[in-house]
Amino acid sequence: xxxxxxxxxxxxxxxxxxxxxxxxxxxxxxxxxxxxxxxxxxxxxxxxxxxxxxxxxxxxxxxxxxxxxxxxxxxxxxxxxxxxxxxxxxxxxxxxxxxxxxxxxxxxxxxxxxxxxxxxxxxxxxxxxxxxxxxxxxxxxxxxxxxxxxxxxxxxxxxxxxxxxxxxxxxxxxxxxxxxxxxxxxxxxxxxxxxxxxxxxxxxxxxxxxxxxxxxxxxxxxxxxxxxxxxxxxxxxxxxxxxxxxxxxxxxxxxxxxxxxxxxxxxxxxxxxxxxxxxxxxxxxxxxxxxxxxxxxxxxxxxxxxxxxxxxxxxxxxxxxxxxxxxxxxxxxxxxxxxxxxxxxxxxxxx
Amino acid sequence: xxxxxxxxxxxxxxxxxxxxxxxxxxxxxxxxxxxxxxxxxxxxxxxxxxxxxxxxxxxxxxxxxxxxxxxxxxxxxxxxxxxxxxxxxxxxxxxxxxxxxxxxxxxxxxxxxxxxxxxxxxxxxxxxxxxxxxxxxxxxxxxxxxxxxxxxxxxxxxxxxxxxxxxxxxxxxxxxxxxxxxxxxxxxxxxxxxxxxxxxxxxxxxxxxxxxxxxxxxxxxxxxxxxxxxxxxxxxxxxxxxxxxxxxxxxxxxxxxxxxxxxxxxxxxxxxxxxxxxxxxxxxxxxxxxxxxxxxxxxxxxxxxxxxxxxxxxxxxxxxxxxxxxxxxxx
Numbered sequence: 001x002x003x004x005x006x007x008x009x010x011x012x013x014x015x016x017x018x019x020x021x022x023x024x025x026x027x028x029x030x031x032x033x034x035x036x037x038x039x040x041x042x043x044x045x046x047x048x049x050x051x052x053x054x055x056x057x058x059x060x061x062x063x064x065x066x067x068x069x070x071x072x073x074x075x076x077x078x079x080x081x082x083x084x085x086x087x088x089x090x091x092x093x094x095x096x097x098x099x100x101x102x103x104x105x106x107x108x109x110x111x112x113x114x115x116x117x118x119x120x121x122x123x124x125x126x127x128x129x130x131x132x133x134x135x136x137x138x139x140x141x142x143x144x145x146x147x148x149x150x151x152x153x154x155x156x157x158x159x160x161x162x163x164x165x166x167x168x169x170x171x172x173x174x175x176x177x178x179x180x181x182x183x184x185x186x187x188x189x190x191x192x193x194x195x196x197x198x199x200x201x202x203x204x205x206x207x208x209x210x211x212x213x214x215x216x217x218x219x220x221x222x223x224x225x226x227x228x229x230x231x232x233x234x235x236x237x238x239x240x241x242x243x244x245x246x247x248x249x250x251x252x253x254x255x256x257x258x259x260x261x262x263x264x265x266x267x268x269x270x271x272x273x274x275x276x277x278x279x280x281x282x283x284x285x286x287x288x289x290x291x292x293x294x295x296x297x298x299x300x301x302x303x304x305x306x307x308x309x310x311x312x313x314x315x316x317x318x319x320x321x322x323x324x325x326x327x328x329x330x331x332x333x334x335x336x337x338x339x340x341x342x343x344x345x346x347x348x349x350x351x
Numbered sequence: 352x353x354x355x356x357x358x359x360x361x362x363x364x365x366x367x368x369x370x371x372x373x374x375x376x377x378x379x380x381x382x383x384x385x386x387x388x389x390x391x392x393x394x395x396x397x398x399x400x401x402x403x404x405x406x407x408x409x410x411x412x413x414x415x416x417x418x419x420x421x422x423x424x425x426x427x428x429x430x431x432x433x434x435x436x437x438x439x440x441x442x443x444x445x446x447x448x449x450x451x452x453x454x455x456x457x458x459x460x461x462x463x464x465x466x467x468x469x470x471x472x473x474x475x476x477x478x479x480x481x482x483x484x485x486x487x488x489x490x491x492x493x494x495x496x497x498x499x500x501x502x503x504x505x506x507x508x509x510x511x512x513x514x515x516x517x518x519x520x521x522x523x524x525x526x527x528x529x530x531x532x533x534x535x536x537x538x539x540x541x542x543x544x545x546x547x548x549x550x551x552x553x554x555x556x557x558x559x560x561x562x563x564x565x566x567x568x569x570x571x572x573x574x575x576x577x578x579x580x581x582x583x584x585x586x587x588x589x590x591x592x593x594x595x596x597x598x599x600x601x602x603x604x605x606x607x608x609x610x611x612x613x614x615x616x617x618x619x620x621x622x623x624x625x626x627x628x629x630x631x632x633x634x635x636x637x638x639x640x641x642x643x644x645x646x647x648x649x650x651x652x653x654x655x656x657x658x659x660x661x662x663x664x665x666x667x668x669x670x671x672x673x674x675x676x677x678x679x680x681x682x
Contacts, residue, residue, distance in 0.1 A: 057453040064446050155532055264468035268441055315450045321436050
């Protein structure tokens with residue numbers, strides 16, 4: 001290739017900055033494949049089950065999606081930043097256990113425990129990120145280690161402090177009612193009870209999308225996920241960005257943990273194992289690349305919605321639940337293939 | 352890599368089934384269909400109703416398959432459409448109850464392994480006028496949560512039954528193997544044994560990985576030479592413990608909880624002393640039947656108390672009879 005220094009402006013506008021066809025612009029978005037999948041799935045379940053489209057049932061679907069979706073927001077951002085976190089499933093439970101057992105053991109207002117849990121959750125994220133940056137080990141290994149340690153801590157500390165395998169109930173303590181109102185109550189919209197988590201989920205997606213697309217930090221996230229060394233070379237604070245992403249995941253884990261706690265009063269110490277994959281699945285269905293540098297928060301949300309529809313839809317359609325995992329795997333495969341095709345088409349053809 | 356050839360593929364497609372046919376085994380394999388044992392008979396003439404059975408079962412578990420078979424047989428007899436769903440995670444099991452309410456079922460049978468997580472959605476079921484029974488787990492909280500009765504075996508009692516039998520045989524140092532750390536029911540079983548034989552020691556193993564169960568149990572038996580009995584809390588675990596006993600060259604005898612066909616065979620053979628069965632088929636059957644009875648004439652079985660489906664002790668005296676039914680997958 002030869003570079004010809006051009007002093008004069010070319011007559012024709014550079015194709016790189018030319019306006020693209022809006023349809024093609026839409027097709028180039030990471031979440032398109034998932035969106036198509038979601039629509040297909042919705043139409044499908046709506047046609048096989050009358051219950052599925054009833055407002056009450058749909059609120060249940062949305063609620064189920066939100067419990068995956070809240071975490072998928074953080075996990076999507078992290079994956080765009082080129083890392084992933086296997087400790088998220090149990091970290092949610094750790095957060096809930098911290099809040100409940102601290103307030104129970106010291107007989108304190110529940111809100112003290114809730115704030116402490118926030119510190120612990122974000123702290124777990126910080127430690128994950130810090131070890132990662134310090135050791136340069138793959139995030140798979142580092143977070144696998146924290147996953148195992150947290151699983152053990154959850155079981156061990158719960159037995160040591162609470163004397164059992166689930167945390168003691170905190171439903172009669174000060175501050176419980178107000179915390180429950182925030183983390184786990186439902187709002188009645190036209191006679192349908194919609195759980196708060198749905199609104200929290202939507203708000204998180206909106207904030208995450210704004211950060212990704214409209215702020216400097218968003219550019220940093222894409223940059224560190226695309227190529228960390230190149231990003232460092234142009235002055236992106238790689239270390240701070242990655243640690244920050246892990247802390248954001250921790251924050252999402254805190255919200256979901258608090259929901260689990262206040263929805264059920266008590267938390268089973270052995271739970272959460274395996275859920276980390278659901279969050280990753282949601283992000284991947286939503287168009288986030290495992291290699292980083294590409295994806296969107298909305299995509300993760302659609303991925304979670306697909307998961308929620310498949311999970312609940314099978315029940316409403318009155319099918320044997322044995323098939324759910326197969327169905328989920330198929331969805332994952334199809335959504336990612338559609339993503340790939342759509343993306344290639346949009347990138348290769350000129351508009 | 353050689354090039355893909357359609358001709359080769361076609362040849363393979365033709366030859367492989369022929370090979371398969373000529374390679375038929377003369378023993379074992381799937382038995383020829385001997386007709387439907389039970390069920391398939393007359394159905395009651397009450398109107399069709401819809402009942403949800405919601406359990407905390409992990410996918411692909413033999414115990415829960417037996418529960419489901421019992422429930423299905425009752426459903427077939429009672430003209431009930433059975434909607435079976437399961438999720439081992441408390442929060443999602445609670446969502447399944449919500450979904451059953453959305454589907455406007457005529458009754459809900461639910462396991463209460465995690466009562467705290469389920470109480471809100473069960474409250475909604477009661478408010479919607481749906482009768483609820485509980486089964487398997489949650490005897491102590493069943494009525495509080497709105498169920499009119501409970502079908503299950505008391506784990507503590509089952510543990511004590513094992514403990515008593517072991518004490519009668521002079522056991523001093525049994526090892527009670529828990530395959531899921533943090534499981535309330537399993538802890539209660541071992542606590543029951545310990546209540547009768549104070550020398551009982553608890554060993555935690557990872558039940559999801561049978562090789563780990565075997566190696567951990569072997570190590571434990573090698574370390575504690577004076578262990579005289581080892582107790583498995585589930586049939587597959589006990590079968591693995593048998594291997595561990597012979598690997599370790601230990602003289603410990605083997606006792607068990609729950610049942611499956613292989614375990615029944617081992618009791619007939621005498622390599623396992625006895626097992627305590629909570630009769631899971633009966634739990635599924637009775638729960639669905641009770642909901643039908645409630646619809647049929649407003650009947651409420653149990654008088655506000657739990658209906659016990661166990662413990663039933665199976666030892667060499669009755670194992671041969673039980674084995675017959677275990678082969679049909681209902682014990």
